[in-house]
Amino acid sequence: MDSHLKVGHPNFMAAILMIGTFIGLFGETALNMALTNIMDDFSVSASIGQWLTTGYLLVLAILVPLSSYLVRWFTTRQLVSGALIVSIVGALIAAIAPSFSVLLIGRLIQAIGTGVFLPLMFSVVLMIFPMHKRGAVMGIVGLVITAGPALGPTLSGLIISASSWNFIFVVMMILNLILLILGAPKMENVSNITKPKIDILSLILSTVAFGGIVYALATLAELPLSDWSVWVPFAAGILALILFTVRQFKMDEPMINLTVFKYPMFAVGTILMFATLFIILSVAILIPLYFKSVLAYTAIVAGLLMLPANFLNIVMSPVVGSSFDKVGARVFTRLGFTLITIAAIILIMIISASTPVWQVVAALCILFVGVSMTIMPAQTNAMNQLPPQLYADGSAAMNTLTQVAGAAGTAVAITLFTAGQNKYIQEFGAEVPADFLAGGINFAFYAVLITGIVGLIISLFIKNSRPLVK
Incomplete structure (x- = not known):
């Protein structure tokens, strides 16, 4: 028995939601590569500048839990149209910002749009596709979630080299406008509008x-x-x-039905999602910093050096998705976290001020192949155990925690980076900036290693779950 909702254009609906979510998640890390330029333009410190990323994540963490309310109050078309309009307004404000505070306001408005789009994509995709297609579709969803933040530094590096950081927002604004004109009118409602009392x-x-x-x-x-x-x-x-x-x-x-955590595979899958997003956001801030500050590459070269790992993730995600039903979450998550752990060990062993760059690129490739094997299987296995009426709650709970994971990854990476620099300076002095910066980045990768090991241990408890139909 299959419980999916029949809609006229399921592939088109999924594509609009995935592209909108990708643009929003790309926005999470897009300014990492532009941070030094923005700091110079507005004369702000790194600790102030990083709020462009952290503030974005903060709004997502606050807004995503509301999504389970929103889908019961508004139709799918209303939510998609509203999220796109808000994202366009936010991008426009950021693009023409005359000061840092206005830029930050634009970023926070953008995040509201992403906060609506992200959980909506999950719950709608799960509802409109039959079970036998879900593995492949969720493989693409997993790709959107990993490729958005991971490609942020690469794509923004290309934009900055061709123009200025303002055009990052112009590009996002144009893409969202196209989605609003072409996509929003064709969105069919899949929500159960009950208009519950807001607590x-x-x-x-x-x-x-x-x-x-x-x-x-x-x-x-x-x-x-x-x-x-x-x-x-x-x-x-x-x-x-x-x-x-x-x-x-x-x-x-x-507001969120937390009984979803009574389903053991949902709880385990959410923890693994948390670990993977923590790792992705840590790497997305540390590696551009390493390429630009330590190895002295330009933004465009630093972005291109991250491309092979991202390309492997893009290639592997649909492969993992299409073979998910045969292989199962248990094998994929264990293999994925093993590769992540190996990559973290290699990076800790090799990162210095004089490391040949190909070694770092190769280690990143191993890491992102591991990521492609963890995120979609953990996510799909988790949601598969829930009955359809709990999809919106499961999506809200999982996406809230993954946004917290992203913020935690960014914050812990910068904290350990600073601690590692201080440790290096105490031992060896501060004569060569590249050396103590490399020491800081090396130290920060211990967080990635520990998270990888924890993920590997938890993946041992995964059982392949079959969907519930109630």
Whole structure:
């Protein structure tokens, strides 16, 4: 028995949602390569500049939990049109920003659009395709989620070299405008519009919980944990998260139905997704920094050096997706996290101020082949165990945590990068900047290694789940 919803143009609908999500996720890391240019243009420090990425992730972490409400209040076409219009407005503001604060406001508005698009893509794709096609389609979804942030530095490097960082936003604005004109009118509604009562307390608790945790992680990049501006929002976030969780279990119509975590493979899959996104966002900020600051490559060359690994990810994701039903999540996730762990060990062994660049590129290729084997199988296996009526809740829960993972990856990478530099300077002095910068990046990769090992251990508990139909 198959429970998918029959729509007139499932492939077209999926394509519009995937392209819109890709543009939004590309926006997560697109400014990593442009950060030094923006810092020069607006005379801001790195710790201030990184809020262009962290602020984006912060809005996503706050907004994505609301998605399970939004799909019950608005039609699919209304949500897609609204998200695209908001993204276009945000990109326009950022493109013509006369100051850093206006640029940041534009970025935060853009993030609202992505925050609607990302969970919508998940729940709609799961609803409109029959089971026998789901593996292949979710392979492309996995590609969108990994390729967006991973290709951000490469594509933005090309744009910056041809013009200026402003054109990153012009490109995003034009692409979203095309989607709005061609795609939005053909979107069919797949939501069950019940207009549930909005629980204001849940809304506040969710915002404080995920906003507080992401803000604290971001601030950790520039201040110690003992500083009140780190531990106060973190403690408030954890407390709000506990209260939010308790409240959801007591409500008849919860904001997010957390019973999804009672399905063991959903819980395990979400943890593996968290680990993979943490790794992707860590690498997306560390490697451009290494290529530009240590090996002294230009933005365009640094971007092109990341292309082979991204190309392998693009090639492998559909292959993994199409063979998912035969091979299963258990084999893919174990093999994927093994490759990620091996790549992290190699990078820790080789990264220095004088490393031949081909060695770093080769290690990145191994890492991204591993990523292509973890994200889609973990994600699909997790969602497959849920009954269809819980897809929206599962999507909201999973995507919220993966955005927190992205923020955590960025924050932890920068924090360890700084700690590694200080450690190197204490031991060897600060005479050669390239050496202590390389020391910082080398040290930061221990976070990738530890996360890879944890992911590998957790993948041992995966069982191949069959979809539930209720």
